[in-house]
Structure formats: C-alpha cells, structure tokens
Amino acid sequence: xxITEHPILEFSPGREVEFLFEGRPLRGREGEPIAAxxxxxxxxxLRTSVGGRPRGLFCAIGNCSSCYMIVDGTPNVRTCVEPLxxxxxxxxxxxxxxxx
Amino acid sequence: xxxxxIAIIGGGxxxxxxxxxxxxxGHRSLLxxxxxxxxxxxxxxxxxxxxxxxxxxxxRGIDIGRDLAAELAAGDLVTVWLNSTAIGYYQDxxxxxxxxxxxxxxxxxxxxxxxxxxxxxxxxxxxxxxxPGVYGAGAVQTLMNVYGIRPGERxxxxxxxxxxxxxxxxxxxxxxxxxxxxxxGSSVGGYWVHAAKLARAGVPIMTSHTITAALGDQxxxxxxxxxxxxxxxxxxxxxxxxxxxxxxxxxxxxPLVELAILAGCRxxxxxxLGGYVPWHDHESRTSLAHVYVAGDAAGxxxxxxxxxxxxxxxxxxxxxxxxxxxxxxxxxAAQRRLAALxxxxxxxxxxxxxxxxxxxxTPASGGExx
Numbered sequence: 001x002x003i004t005e006h007p008i009l010e011f012s013p014g015r016e017v018e019f020l021f022e023g024r025p026l027r028g029r030e031g032e033p034i035a036a037x038x039x040x041x042x043x044x045x046l047r048t049s050v051g052g053r054p055r056g057l058f059c060a061i062g063n064c065s066s067c068y069m070i071v072d073g074t075p076n077v078r079t080c081v082e083p084l085x086x087x088x089x090x091x092x093x094x095x096x097x098x099x100x
Numbered sequence: 101x102x103x104x105x106i107a108i109i110g111g112g113x114x115x116x117x118x119x120x121x122x123x124x125x126g127h128r129s130l131l132x133x134x135x136x137x138x139x140x141x142x143x144x145x146x147x148x149x150x151x152x153x154x155x156x157x158x159x160r161g162i163d164i165g166r167d168l169a170a171e172l173a174a175g176d177l178v179t180v181w182l183n184s185t186a187i188g189y190y191q192d193x194x195x196x197x198x199x200x201x202x203x204x205x206x207x208x209x210x211x212x213x214x215x216x217x218x219x220x221x222x223x224x225x226x227x228x229x230x231x232p233g234v235y236g237a238g239a240v241q242t243l244m245n246v247y248g249i250r251p252g253e254r255x256x257x258x259x260x261x262x263x264x265x266x267x268x269x270x271x272x273x274x275x276x277x278x279x280x281x282x283x284x285g286s287s288v289g290g291y292w293v294h295a296a297k298l299a300r301a302g303v304p305i306m307t308s309h310t311i312t313a314a315l316g317d318q319x320x321x322x323x324x325x326x327x328x329x330x331x332x333x334x335x336x337x338x339x340x341x342x343x344x345x346x347x348x349x350x351x352x353x354x355p356l357v358e359l360a361i362l363a364g365c366r367x368x369x370x371x372x373l374g375g376y377v378p379w380h381d382h383e384s385r386t387s388l389a390h391v392y393v394a395g396d397a398a399g400x401x402x403x404x405x406x407x408x409x410x411x412x413x414x415x416x417x418x419x420x421x422x423x424x425x426x427x428x429x430x431x432x433a434a435q436r437r438l439a440a441l442x443x444x445x446x447x448x449x450x451x452x453x454x455x456x457x458x459x460x461x462t463p464a465s466g467g468e469x470x
Contacts, residue, residue: 003248003274008146008160011248036247043234044319054318056232060239062134062185063220063356066230080239081135 001040016083017086034090035060035067046079047093069093104128104179106417107196107210109186109359112140113403114395114410115216121414123177127421130210131178132198134185138172139165140218142403144241147266150291154437155404162245164403181206186217189362194390212390212417215360216410219353219374219396224258227313233320237267237350244274251288253348256323257281262402264350265294268303271348278303279342280374282325284310284332291446298446312339314347323347354401363391372453375401376449377462383431386412392417399457401442401450432455 003011014029023042028037035046035057045054048066052056058066062081071077073095079090106122109117111133122129127287145161156164172178181198184206188197196213198206221236223229235243235251237259243251254278257268260283268278281298284352285440286308288295295305306325312334313324322343354372357367360378367414368375378386385392394404394413412434419427442450 001250003244004252005275006248007273009162009248011244022367032247036243036249039243039251040247040249046232049230053230054232056231056319057235057239059221059236078438082243083136 001042017084019084019086019088021042021090021091022092028084030086031083033060034071034082034084034088036080038079038090045092047097048095050095052094068097069089070097074076103208103210104130104177105211106214107132107208107212108214109196110216110218110258110395110397110470111135111138111169111180111182112216112218112395112406113164113168114218114369114397114406115140115141115214115306116165116172117407117410118214118216118392118394118414118417119178120168121411122418123172123175125415125424126177127418127419128177128179129210129214130181131172132181132184132186134183136182136394138169138182140182141238141241142168144233144238144245146245146270146402147294149404154443155407156250157404161403168407170315172386183370186359187358189217191362191364212420213363213392214384214410214413214417215313215363215378215386215391215393215397216395216406216413217356217397219355219400221349222352222354224349224351228320229314231314231316231320232318233316233345234314234347234349237348240346241267241270244270244276250274250276252276252344254344255346255348256278256311256325256342256344257350259283259350259352260285260288260290260295261288261308261350261352262294264348265290265298265305267348267350269294269297272298272301272303276346279308279344280325281305282309282311283307284328303413310334311347315341320345320347335382336449345373353396355397355400357397360386360391360393360397364388365391365393368457370399370453370456372456374450377457379457382435383416383419384409385416399450401447401454405438405441405450408434408441412438454457 017030028033044056060080066075067080070091108131142161142165183201243249315322327338365378392413394409
C-alpha cells in the first residue's frame with residue numbers, strides 16, 4: 001500500500017519501527033501518524049462507534065473523531081495526527097473508550 | 101520568554117502571509133499551528149497554482165508552503181509554536197488557551213489575534229457514509245501526498261469541483277484507479293483544465309449523479325449511485341453499482357469558526373462562503389477590535405486568495421499598532437490583486453457571499469466588548 005513511484009513526489013523511507021496492534025506486531029515508519037502506519041499495513045477499522053459500527057480514518061488532520069484509538073492505555077487518541085513511536089501498544093477503541 | 105503581543109492561529113497560507121506582512125513592518129508575532137510542520141493544506145497540494153505571479157502561480161502548493169516557511173525562518177521576528185492547538189478563549193480577560201505536546205496547557209493574552217484557522221471538510225448524508233474507506237478529499241491527499249500511502253485500489257470521487265477534480269487526478273498519479281467522478285450538479289464546477297486531464301485519462305465524470313449508499317460490512321466494497329432529476333432527487337430505475345474500496349468526498353468546506361465564536365466575534369450564516377463566517381470589514385477586522393480573520397476561516401476560497409487575505413490582515417494589524425503613510429496604498433494594491441482573483445465566473449459564488457456578508461448589519465454593541 002506504500003507508493004514507490006510517483007511522477008512528482010519522492011518519499012524518504014524513514015526508520016522502520018515495530019509496534020503492537022491488537023497484540024499483533026506490525027511495522028511502520030517512525031514519526032508517521034499511527035493511522036497512516038496502520039493503513040499501510042492494510043488495517044482500516046480503527047474503532048467502533050457507540051452503536052458498534054466500524055469506523056476508520058476520515059479527515060486525517062485531527063478535526064473529526066473517527067480515528068480515536070487506545071494507545072498505550074490512553075483512549076481517544078487522535079491516531080491520524082499522533083506520531084508512531086517504537087513499541088507503541090495500539091488497540092481498537094470500542095464506543096467511548098476507557099482508560100486502562 | 102517575552103512573547104510577541106500578536107498571535108496568529110494557523111500556519112497555512114493565510115497565517116504565514118500575515119506573519120510575513122507583520123515582520124515586513126518590523127512587528128514580532130507568535131504563529132501557532134496544531135501540526136508538526138508549517139504550511140497548512142499547502143503541504144499536500146502537488147498541483148501547480150493558477151492566478152497571478154504575485155500569488156506564485158505556476159508553483160506547486162507544496163513548494164509555496166516551503167517558500168513561505170523559509171522566508172519566515174530567514175527572519176527572527178516570528179516565534180513559531182508547532183504541535184500546538186488553540187482550544188479555548190476566555191472573554192473575561194482575553195486569554196487564549198493552547199494545548200501543546202504532552203497535554204501541557206499554555207495561556208496567553210495577545211493584544212491582537214489573527215484567526216487563520218482554515219476550514220473543515222463537509223460530510224454528506226448517504227447510507228454507509230461512516231464505513232471505513234469513506235474519506236474526505238483532504239484525508240486522501242494527506243495519505244498519498246504527505247505520507248506516501250495509497251489510500252485504496254479503486255476510488256469513486258464525489259464532487260467535480262476543483263478539489264474533486266484535482267484529487268481524482270492525484271489518485272491516478274499515486275497509482276489508484278478512479279472508477280468515476282460523480283457530480284450532483286448538472287455541470288462540472290471546477291476548472292475545465294482539471295476536468296480535461298481526467299477525461300484524457302479515461303475517467304468518466306458523471307454530472308447529475310450522486311452516491312446513494314456505500315456498501316460493505318467492515319469497509320467499503322462498492323457504492324450505489326443514481327442519476328438525479330432537476331430537483332436533485334434520484335430517478336427511479338437509474339441506480340447502479342460501482343465496485344470500489346475508496347469513496348472520496350469533495351463536497352465542500354466549512355470555515356473553522358469555533359475560536360471566533362468563543363472570542364465573541366459576531367458571525368453570519370452565508371452559504372456561499374461555506375456556512376458561518378465571522379463578520380469582518382475591509383481591513384479583515386471582526387466585530388471585536390483586536391480580532392482579525394483571514395483565509396478560509398473568513399469564507400471559503402482558494403489558497404491564493406488566502407495568501408492575500410493574510411497579507412491584508414497583517415498589514416491592518418501593523419497599521420493599528422503603528423500607522424504609516426504608505427498603508428492605504430499597500431492595502432489597496434493587495435485588494436486589487438484579490439479583486440482580480442475574484443473576477444472570473446468561477447468566483448461568482450464568492451462575490452455573492454461577500455456581498456451578502458457586507459449586507460448584514462455592522463456589528464451592534466452585543467458583539468462588541470471594550
């Protein structure tokens with residue numbers, strides 16, 4: 001899902017780091033938003049809304065609440081703007097989320 | 101640290117140009133942005149800009165953003181706070197609350213405030229619009245053009261205004277197939293040059309068509325679309341399915357006016373400008389004497405006009421602090437460039453919106469505070 005060739009843009013690879021998504025080790029680029037790393041890994045469902053419906057990335061600039069996830073135990077993290085760091089523990093947030 | 105007395109919220113084209121205009125008059129300012137990099141939405145605009153040379157036409161948005169940030173960094177009058185979100189305003193003592201990295205709160209009391217907060221993308225009502233795989237056009241641009249991630253394999257674009265057309269072409273450049281561009285209106289809203297590029301690439305632009313549902317269980321697998329009648333109602337029997345894993349909404353923007361409202365600026369609802377906008381005069385001043393507004397936050401237009409509006413707001417604040425004889429000339433020159441940008445048929449809506457805003461009464465004492 002990563003773009004390797006582009007007529008205008010060049011993307012610097014960035015350092016690859018490992019993080020945990022739902023207990024499963026995934027790799028992403030350090031400093032990119034968590035949701036971007038997940039997207040590149042093929043993960044689209046980031047949370048469920050109060051009614052239980054799946055939700056994913058929508059605005060990608062921290063405006064909406066569609067990408068809230070539980071990151072290192074903290075719920076309601078805007079994963080579209082939160083930079084990925086090595087070893088992060090990222091979980092799908094169900095409903096309003098609870099601190100862990 | 102002794103903070104500048106002028107705060108600018110938003111480091112996009114408007115905020116950057118406001119800071120540069122102030123610096124040009126020797127004034128220090130504090131530029132606050134919630135992202136980790138300056139430029140606002142310019143950082144994802146890979147297309148070349150139109151307009152006049154003064155607005156850097158011919159340059160790509162990504163380069164314009166870098167140019168402006170570099171000009172700013174070359175001087176030492178602008179203090180930049182990145183990763184900083186303006187989340188509150190207390191009218192009691194004119195204090196502005198900024199959330200910074202790690203949840204730290206900073207409270208500042210700027211003597212002048214320039215709101216260049218930009219806009220939010222509109223959502224659009226259809227069944228399944230909350231499914232993963234339905235994105236705002238800006239999100240698709242961010243994923244592709246900033247982070248180098250392909251947002252999907254096959255896209256359906258909703259909206260054939262400039263954003264819809266440009267982003268559909270950028271999807272092709274990123275290696276994503278574009279199944280169709282659906283436009284509810286009876287004609288293409290954006291520039292023909294953008295539409296022609298898509299047409300040459302074989303992408304159908306279907307006017308008088310809209311999405312009626314996004315289909316899928318955990319994420320989008322197809323959309324249901326239909327033709328619209330003259331009242332924008334789906335015509336029975338015209339429905340069809342398009343397979344796709346990506347629905348991109350380019351159905352307009354709304355000004356981000358929360359801070360203006362918190363500060364007590366009077367707003368007016370002007371659909372042609374994108375919704376609620378802070379009332380402002382020809383000097384970008386809101387109903388509050390110390391609060392100015394520029395860019396999409398003052399009414400949805402384009403990055404080129406946002407740059408001039410930022411310059412105008414910066415000049416106006418500089419003149420409010422320390423008037424100089426050449427101000428009127430500089431302001432009028434900038435306003436002429438703005439008028440030129442708003443001259444064409446595609447800007448008719450903007451002209452109507454600005455006229456409607458100007459026709460609302462000048463602020464009464466209700467919105468004003470000493």
